[in-house]
Amino acid sequence: MNDLDLLRRFEPIIFYTQGEHFFPTSVDRYIRDCSLWETRPDQPATRLIAEGDLTLQKLIEPRSAPHGTVQYLRYVEQLTPLEAAKFLARHERKFHRSRGRLARVGLASRIVDALFSITLFLRGRVPGGTAAAAAETYQEAQAEEESYIYYARLVRQNGYVCLHYVYFYAMNDWRSSFHGVNDHESDWEQVIVYLTEDLTPQWVAYASHDFSGDDLRRRWDDPEFKREGDHPIIFAGAGSHASYFSAGEYMHEMELPFSGPVTRVWRTMQKFWRDTLRQGQLIDEEQKRSSGVLVVPFVDYARGDGMQIGQGREKKWEARLLPDVHDTSPNHPQSWAHHYRGLWGLYARDPIAGENAPAGPKYNRNGSVRGSWIDPVGWAGLDKVTPPMSAEASIQKRTEEIRARQQKAQAEIESKTSELRGIGLEAESMFDVPHFKSIYSAHLKKIDELSDEIAELQKQIAVDHALLESLDAYSDRLARGNRLPARGHLKAAHHPTSETTEQLGRLAEAWAAISLGLLILGLVLVLLIAPRLWANGIVGVVAAISFLEALFRREAKELIQRAVSVLGIIATLILIYEFALPLLVLGIIALGIFIMVDNLRELAG
């Protein structure tokens, strides 16, 4: 079976959400509609090649430029608001928005969301009307010749055969069409299927927002992972095209740029509160991840209720082979993967990069090589995982290495013990000889050092014994066909929002839309009507809005608990401030009594 046949055998089926505008397309068709641009540091952008003149051959031509230069493609000129409205009116929108993202999160997140929306005006961003223009251009090209393309390559690494599938979209319109985080021209998504050398599928990894390493992959027998025969099923996020293992609506909480220090202080305080003072309920890893203070909520709709592309579907894939890691020949049809390091769409000059177009399948935006390209096994955290068919041999090899290490340690212990005894004898002989004072001290020091080294070696041998027993037991377990749990490697798996969350109702959604405005109006009214009582007024307005919010979210009890805890902390701080000296004296007296009682108990016992 050649590479292409193997890639086709495991090619994924993608389920899209209704309302999706863009589907995987070919790079050469996209390039036909593009112009090539360059932005040098502190200079306006200049067009290098006009639309219609650009070819893949011209794209990969080497161009010298000073450091800091960004080369990028421009796919479309944005439509005016009127043209965009006409386009949307012509195309029936099939996307059914469910409960808004704002209704799914608390008031604090909504305040941060408002701040995030303001930053969009300050940052560079993809202009409004770009998504509509891109959709129009893409749909015209599809009308000419309908095609659904994926690029793929096969990489053999560390005992795995990696089938790397790459999907290219003309645009990511998550923000403008689906209330998401960002828009950018062009979009690259990727999936890797990992086979053992006898071509048995073992793992599959989907690129997804916010996740990396172990959390990207699922085992072939994981119940969350859906497939039809050998074809993995991907649920693509609407507009974002991020890949998910299950259909549903996924909440993302994006941290605001530059919020790192605040978040770190917040998490340290939370850790002290939860772990040191043991206050509140235990929270799991996923809750810890989303416990940032300056986070903006977004929903990625991966419902899978729209078009399906792949094996057994009306829409079929066309596969195109990407060049091998070492095949950098410019004659390869997909040599652009190696040779074009620029961005595949508009460079929006967004400092946090979310609105800038991505680079190709091989490169990051800064020109460095993507981990998934150079190290597909390590990208999904598989570099530490031995393929099952070579597990037994690896266990044997590791066992031998540990035994050899034990033997070496044993030999070292014997040698060091012999040396230690010699030095011990010498020290004994010098015990009451006055002129040996300094040599005797040096001997004692050496004895201590050697004793510590021998103790460390003994400890290592004991640990190695335990390791050997563990490896032996694991070998037996594997021989019985009893593998580790399929989801044991996951630290923070992403789950769709629960149905309860999605069904909070229209009233909650309406409240989510108006609450922030009400809060601001309330604060202004307090300052206008009762400026003398501003402090009480502000506390009252915030308390009232927060309580209503909690009622809508059915979290009134949690709100009361949190509010009373805050009051308790304030009261404690006041008491510490008012009675610092007496408290210190009391503490010292208590310590003295404790020491006395403890000593007396020992004396009596």
Added chain:
Amino acid sequence: MKRRQRTTIKRPRILLILFLLVFGQAAMFLTYGALYLLNGIAIADVVIPEIYFGTFRFSQEMITYLLLTSTWLVLGLASAIIGVGLRRGKSWAWTAAIILQGAVLILGLETYFTRNADSTFYFTLGLASAIVLTLNQREVLVFYRANRATLAE
């Protein structure tokens, strides 16, 4: 004869501290109330004849006085009932306790920021804070939530 295993959830030790604090608070509130009441009995000699001859009029001080007496007594009774509920492992008692401490803390902080506070005030505030931090302890939360779940089953 084989003894049946107990299915109740083991009480964490910290509950003993919680009970002591809550019953201590109840005792404190009731004592305040009782002291106000005793003081009220002392002026009954003046008030009863006034009521008899129809010359009695409520003064502002008297209203404040009655309000304070009834507040302390109600708080004391509520605290005692909550203490009994907590002792019996009732989850409603935990919720009631946190609400009561919230009310005490709001009144206490309002007093601190607007008026001169005396030593009994600080004691009340300290006791309420200690109860809140104890109610919020993980073992205590788990105990009362587990009891609620057991009841729900």
